[in-house]
Amino acid sequence: MKKLFIPGILLSLAFFTECKKPAGKDTASCAIEFRPVYNKAALKFNHSYPYGNNRSIQFSLLKFYVGNMFFEQGDGSRQSFTDQYLVLEEGRYKGSIGELKPGTYVKAGISYGVNENLNTQSGADARPATDYPAENALNPSADMYWGWAQGYIFMKLEGRIDMDGNGSFADAGDLLVSYHPGNDALYRSFEYNLNFTPEAGKEYTVIADLDLNTLIANCDFVAVQFAHPTNTSGNQFIAAKNLVDQWGNAVSLSLQ
Amino acid sequence: MGQCRIAQSAIAGCLLLLCLYCSCSRRAQTAAAPQALSAWPPVPEPYYNTYSADRFRLGEMLFFDKRLSSGTAVSCASCHKPELAFADKVAVSAGAAGSSFGFRNSPTLLNIGYAPYLMAEGGVPSLEHFSVAPLQDHAEMNQNLKTSLARIAQDTAYLRLFRTAYDTLPSIKYMARALAVYQRYLLSSGSRYDAFLQGRTNALSEKEKRGMTLFYSAATGCGECHSGFLFSDFGFYDIGLETKDNDPGKWRLSGKEEDRNRFKTPMLRNVARTAPYMHDGRFATLEQVMQHYNSGGHNTPNRDPRIKPLQLDASGMEDLIAFMQSLNDTLPYKKSISLNTEK
Numbered sequence: 001m002k003k004l005f006i007p008g009i010l011l012s013l014a015f016f017t018e019c020k021k022p023a024g025k026d027t028a029s030c031a032i033e034f035r036p037v038y039n040k041a042a043l044k045f046n047h048s049y050p051y052g053n054n055r056s057i058q059f060s061l062l063k064f065y066v067g068n069m070f071f072e073q074g075d076g077s078r079q080s081f082t083d084q085y086l087v088l089e090e091g092r093y094k095g096s097i098g099e100l101k102p103g104t105y106v107k108a109g110i111s112y113g114v115n116e117n118l119n120t121q122s123g124a125d126a127r128p129a130t131d132y133p134a135e136n137a138l139n140p141s142a143d144m145y146w147g148w149a150q151g152y153i154f155m156k157l158e159g160r161i162d163m164d165g166n167g168s169f170a171d172a173g174d175l176l177v178s179y180h181p182g183n184d185a186l187y188r189s190f191e192y193n194l195n196f197t198p199e200a201g202k203e204y205t206v207i208a209d210l211d212l213n214t215l216i217a218n219c220d221f222v223a224v225q226f227a228h229p230t231n232t233s234g235n236q237f238i239a240a241k242n243l244v245d246q247w248g249n250a251v252s253l254s255l256q
Numbered sequence: 257m258g259q260c261r262i263a264q265s266a267i268a269g270c271l272l273l274l275c276l277y278c279s280c281s282r283r284a285q286t287a288a289a290p291q292a293l294s295a296w297p298p299v300p301e302p303y304y305n306t307y308s309a310d311r312f313r314l315g316e317m318l319f320f321d322k323r324l325s326s327g328t329a330v331s332c333a334s335c336h337k338p339e340l341a342f343a344d345k346v347a348v349s350a351g352a353a354g355s356s357f358g359f360r361n362s363p364t365l366l367n368i369g370y371a372p373y374l375m376a377e378g379g380v381p382s383l384e385h386f387s388v389a390p391l392q393d394h395a396e397m398n399q400n401l402k403t404s405l406a407r408i409a410q411d412t413a414y415l416r417l418f419r420t421a422y423d424t425l426p427s428i429k430y431m432a433r434a435l436a437v438y439q440r441y442l443l444s445s446g447s448r449y450d451a452f453l454q455g456r457t458n459a460l461s462e463k464e465k466r467g468m469t470l471f472y473s474a475a476t477g478c479g480e481c482h483s484g485f486l487f488s489d490f491g492f493y494d495i496g497l498e499t500k501d502n503d504p505g506k507w508r509l510s511g512k513e514e515d516r517n518r519f520k521t522p523m524l525r526n527v528a529r530t531a532p533y534m535h536d537g538r539f540a541t542l543e544q545v546m547q548h549y550n551s552g553g554h555n556t557p558n559r560d561p562r563i564k565p566l567q568l569d570a571s572g573m574e575d576l577i578a579f580m581q582s583l584n585d586t587l588p589y590k591k592s593i594s595l596n597t598e599k
Contacts, residue, residue, distance in 0.1 A: 130433075133429075233513075234511070
């Protein structure tokens with residue numbers, strides 16, 4: 001009897017393992033990759049670019065949330081990835097969206113920031129940010145959270161301006177630029193054309209070309225160097241609004 | 257037979273471990289929450305993070321642990337010093353980077369568990385929402401939470417306490433919760449003023465009693481905002497402080513002009529130990545605070561109409577200060593654990 005026991009267990013294990021094995025995948029894996037471009041070339045951080053009037057600008061940080069993405073078919077039906085967020089930054093501008101049903105998609109939607117339901121503690125679905133697992137984009141360890149205001153920083157764009165064009169960015173009179181939009185009024189959602197026919201079992205990457213010139217087209221970093229608005233008053237809010245309003249124009253989607 | 261004995265031993269071992277585990281879990285759940293004075297209400301706590309002695313001990317260990325800051329330079333206790341009623345003696349405290357400073361005075365944490373919201377503009381609803389924020393703030397402890405977690409995750413003392421307190425491995429979520437429990441139960445109620453309220457009429461000197469009368473009088477109105485057993489109504493007021501450093505107070509959150517320069521009423525227990533004063537530490541002494549109120553402050557746009565010249569003479573101000581000093585807790589703070597993590 002004992003001699004039969006162990007082989008019996010092994011056979012049972014083999015049986016159950018076989019049962020769990022998935023049949024062919026019926027969805028496509030989908031990722032998104034942002035490719036920031038400045039002056040028609042891939043953005044280089046801490047690289048000097050002309051910034052008018054004999055000035056130069058360097059960007060040191062471009063980090064942002066994208067989330068609540070959806071894909072829409074010609075008949076208007078959508079597959080949404082609600083409340084799923086990615087935090088993207090230099091070296092990590094690519095992230096997984098999820099599994100997409102096969103179909104013929106004509107449009108994609110991307111939101112920039114964190115939806116008001118989750119953004120502040122008055123949000124209907126909000127919970128302490130530390131409750132999210134450490135690897136979740138919404139955990140404060142992503143360094144995109146204002147603890148004192150209980151809200152997410154939707155985007156960080158930081159850099160320096162060399163005001164006299166002498167090549168140094170640390171002279172007296174040179175400027176530090178720091179834009180951190182992050183309150184409900186600065187959450188933005190845009191729709192983009194994207195013809196996309198994913199097939200089951202395959203992997204796809206949506207390429208989001210991000211034209212930084214367009215994104216900052218309405219910003220005057222010399223006039224407003226610091227914009228960390230946690231309310232909707234004052235010039236910091238207006239400056240940050242001028243930035244996030246451009247997400248729609250600055251991004252175009254294609255498929256790799 | 258040998259295999260049977262091994263199996264029996266294994267089962268017995270598992271049962272023993274299960275019993276130990278259950279007893280640990282029970283111990284974490286059954287300890288009674290501390291109470292300051294019977295006259296005080298219980299400290300409000302969220303259902304998902306109730307008190308246990310192990311949770312308090314874990315929070316205490318984290319609170320004093322410098323490994324949670326970059327360069328192991330500071331701990332929470334560096335700016336919230338137990339001997340200073342969990343406040344600091346400088347206007348604004350230096351962060352882990354040394355040259356980096358916050359922009360507000362470090363407030364006392366004693367009795368913070370009763371506060372309905374935190375921060376001078378009141379933007380934080382509970383300790384659970386905020387307790388780890390200073391760890392990552394660049395002007396404070398300046399270390400990513402993941403790094404802090406990695407630094408403590410191998411420490412057997414932490415592994416044991418996380419297990420008994422929350423039945424889990426170390427995580428950011430439970431770091432935040434343990435720190436919240438610890439701070440929530442930093443209670444202070446052993447002042448001579450409390451003894452006086454309990455019937456020991458000689459607990460306060462005549463000078464202090466005169467100060468108390470003035471404090472609650474219509475002439476000064478101190479007790480209107482500094483009300484209740486914590487000496488705060490947790491309201492937001494512009495008390496006529498000349499604006500410095502562009503700190504707009506509650507405006508930061510609301511954006512409403514009527515909130516500009518309004519800050520939360522601070523609690524006054526142990527106030528004689530928490531110099532300097534005001535949200536930015538601009539006043540070094542209680543005397544300077546009294547002079548400010550006695551003068552009626554500056555003509556700021558949202559100044560509360562009750563802030564007006566008090567016309568107190570020197571002895572009146574001394575009496576008020578004497579009363580403030582009677583609010584000092586007389587019980588020395590004792591750490592509940594041997595803090596081998598202070599490294």
